[in-house]
Amino acid sequence: MTPLSHYLIFSGVLFSIGLTGAIIRRNILVVFMCLELMLTAANVALVGFSRAQGLEGVPVYDAQVMVLFIMAIAAAEVAVGLALIVAMFRARRGVESSSLTSLKD
Amino acid sequence: MSTSYLISASYTWGQFTPVFFLAGLAILLLLADAFLSRLSKQAFPLIAAIGCFLATCGMVTGPWKNPYGMLAAGSAALCLLLAFDYRTVVHASVAGGDREEGSGELSILMLLATAGVVALTRARDLIMLFVSLETITLSSYALAGYFRRNRGSVEAGVKYLVLGAVSTGILVMGIAWFFGTTGTFALTTRFEQAALSNPYLCIGFLLSLALLFVGIFFKAGAVPMHTWIPDVYQGSPTPVSAFLAVVSKLAGFAALVLLTLPLAEMHRISAGMLKPVMFALSIVTIATLLVGNLGAIPQQNIKRLLGYSSIGQAGFILVFFTGLRSSLRVDTLFYLLAYGLATLPLFFVIGQLRMQRGNETISIFRGLGKTNPRIAFLTAVCLASLAGVPLTAGFLAKLTSFRSALMSTMPGAPITSALMVVMVICATAGFYYYFKVLRVMYWEEPPEDDLKVHFSALSTGVLSLCVLGILVLGVCPMLF
Structure with missing residues (x-):
């Protein structure tokens, strides 16, 4: 059986890629994909923990329910987020975060 | 398990x-x-x-x-x-x-x-906390970008979306590690203490606490996640800015209280176990106070100024959390009440002035003391309460915050002394930037052709009621 640490390392790597991408990429669509990657990383960790906490091969289902909640909310976030990105594209013909400069003192 | x-x-x-x-x-x-x-x-x-x-x-x-x-x-x-x-x-x-x-x-x-x-x-567990927090966040994304033909509003929406989604990712990771180390999503002292006293789980549990706090600091507007506040308050429609400044901030602090109360209980049972948490919270508090209050000084846009002011006020609320005392629930509520009573009416005034004088700089308050003396007085009381002038609710709230820092369980520690010094500096800075608006209202000569600003009965009524609340709470806080 694969030990828990492998899942945690995988989830940590996914999370770091997502966080780094969200900070350094300029295209809002790519940033958004990186954000989804962060949520996926947490899901991997949750499922891994749910298996590891279980007794006699039965996982603790609380964590898997949480994964379903996270997926549902991630889907809602994508719906709202893509709508905002479309509005942004209409307003300024581009989705680069470097063009977001109209709000300053 | x-x-x-x-x-x-x-x-x-x-x-x-x-x-x-x-x-x-x-x-x-x-x-x-x-x-x-x-x-x-x-x-x-x-x-x-x-x-x-x-x-x-x-x-x-x-x-x-x-x-x-x-x-x-x-x-x-x-x-x-x-x-x-x-x-x-x-x-x-x-x-x-x-x-x-x-x-x-x-x-x-x-x-x-x-x-x-x-x-x-x-909420009493992290699943409920996460789902309700996301209900607020998802609605707020759409609210911030509501004026979809307006460049500022769309920009505010996108900025809020990106930073909000980062904080969601961090929060969810914290929840996963919380589950991994305690075996439950419930926020109970017993399981958290078990995780903390186990040398294998201790690091993982502290990591999960750090991630959870950072994820929630986004809503409360504390330092690592504060960068969205000035931009989003400036760009959003004014009612939405008011909503984010008061209701959404209250949600952040309610979540922080839920997260901190089991820790406070643990701290009461065995002091010393949570030293690293208290130290980290003190650092965050100091940084929040400095960024909010010093950042507000050069601002010219009034909504941006209120944004920095809300970061600064969040710093004073965070002081309650640094001591990990169980009175933090009541203290935070009183501070939020004083803050809301003073901030909401200011947004009513800004809304009307913005419509009739056409921009959002501090200069829209010019000559209000001459043209609308009554409104100017009510606005002045709100600003005084935010700055912390005696006889207002804001003064008592700040006083509680100072007392909480004094009675901190780490007396004499360098970090506590540093916190006290920073609080004094920041309270003084508050007087400067809130009274800048006051000066524009009373001491700046308006142009000859300036018209009297029309305030609807609704905004005058809300303004009067809130000011009444500020003064009543400031004179006899036992009513609270």
Whole structure:
């Protein structure tokens, strides 16, 4: 059986890629994909923990329910987020975060 | 591990009645928006405000008693009244001209977010906390970018979306590690203590706490996650800025209280175990105070100024958390009440001035002392309360914050002394930037052709009531 640490390392790597991408990429669509990657990383960790906490091969289902909640909310976030990105594209013909400069003192 | 099932099943349907009421009203209004095309869109904010007000009354005493939820629903009612007061701009910015279509959802989204806040105040485990927090966040994304033809509003929406989603990712990772180290999602002292005293799990548990705090600091507006505040307050529609400044911030602090109370209990049982947590919270508090109060000094845009001011005030609230004392629940509530009473009326004034004087710089307050002496006086009381002048609620709130720092459980530690010094500096800076607005109102000569600003009876009434509340709480706080 694969030990828990492998899942945690995988989830940590996914999370770091997502966080780094969200900070350094300029295209809002790519940033958004990186954000989804962060949520996926947490899901991997949750499922891994749910298996590891279980007794006699039965996982603790609380964590898997949480994964379903996270997926549902991630889907809602994508719906709202893509709508905002479309509005942004209409307003300024581009989705680069470097063009977001109209709000300053 | 199997006991976790017992703990997570401690909710009853009844205690969520106010939430169902608010969410049900939102759905009814959504249906009315789609099918009752003859119903004027002006009625939407009014109906929603009445619904929030009823929910507030319902949570005063009895089975639904919930002080945080009450404050949230009451503030949301005022934000909805502000949306009604501001309706000409809403109509013009959404559909263009005098047409009203598409402006009903503003009230509906605010109602849904308020339902999220009330649910959050009732949460006892991380699943509930996460779902209700995301209900607020998702509604707020759409609210911030509501004026979709306006560049500023869309930009505010996108910035809020990106930073909000980062904080969601961090929060979710924290929840995963919390589950991994404690074996439950419930926020209970027993399991957290077990995790902390186990040398294998201790690091993982502290990591999960750090991630959870950072994820929630986004809502509360504390330092690592504060960068969105000035931009989003400036770009969002004014009623939405008010909502984010008061209701959404209250949600952040309610979540922080939920997260911190088990830690405070643990700290009471065995002091010293949580030294690293207290140290980290003190660092965050100092940074928040400095960024908010010093950042506010050079601001010229009034909504941006209020954004930095809200970061600064969040710093003073965070002081309650650094000591990990169980009185933090009440202290935070009082501070948030004082803050809300002073901030909401300022947004009413800004809304009216913005409509009639055309921009959002501090100079729109020019000569208000001559043209509208009564409004100028009421505004001055609000600003004085935010700065912390005696005889106002803001003074007592700041006093509690200072006393909490003095009575901190780490007396004499360098970090506590540093915190005290920073608090004094920041309170002084507050006097400077709030009174900058006061100076513009009373000492700046208005141009000859400046007209008297017309304030609707609604905004004057709300302003007077809030100022009355500030003064009554400031003179006899035992009423609280």
